[in-house]
Amino acid sequence: MTVADDPLNTLFDALADPTRRGLLQRLVQDGPDTASHLAVDLPVTRQAVVKHLQSLVEAGLATPERNGREVRYRATPEPLAQAVGWLLAAGARWDERLARLERLAGSRRP
Amino acid sequence: MTVADDPLNTLFDALADPTRRGLLQRLVQDGPDTASHLAVDLPVTRQAVVKHLQSLVEAGLATPERNGREVRYRATPEPLAQAVGWLLAAGARWDERLARLERLAGSRRP
């Protein structure tokens, strides 16, 4: 148990891998699917896909749903909003600084 | 030869670390600063901070500027827009799917 693991860590980490982004996109636009089926179109093993999916689950971006002997992963993209929130906050603070600099520089409005 | 390493990889990877996010925030709101000075308030070595900063530079989020014997890193948050773009695209596609499902379900609610 670590110290209050910031959800942004696992979130951005999940998004940092192109395979995971691809999986998330597939789940989003094609609906829930199983690891075995998703692995068919990928150059890696089912187990590798499972681990990628678990990474998405850990980030809150997907949820496993057992149905008989198979497990379908459904996309739950809500946490993406948090990422967007952080990015916009950083950007906003940047714009703020820019505005402040402009003000300090006494630039006239174009 | 790999296939044009997607900039989103290094971008999200840089953002996945809380220390790097913290550094970026400091650079954004406090202006350019050196690795040595940034390292004072952190529980790690200057060299570690340098490597984090290089990660930000690789992602296009910072730029080193040499001034005499010191090197100041300036925040360049423009690439964040790309990240936001991807996230919104994924979200939009999700909403699209939701809308399609609603349409298929024959819901009369617009």
Add this chain to the structure above:
DNA sequence: TCGATGTGCAACTGATCGCTTGCACGTTAG
């Protein structure tokens, strides 16, 4: 000039990652 300061480079270690392989277990269909 000389010492203090800021940086860069390289080697090293322990941890984590990505991925595979092998096998056991529950589930479905004939």
Add this chain to the structure above:
DNA sequence: CTAACGTGCAAGCGATCAGTTGCACATCGA
């Protein structure tokens, strides 16, 4: 029942990572 299928668990392995340490080099101030 039995055989095929989908999944889960765990060990293993090479590669990469985060971080440190030690040292060389350039630059500034007195």
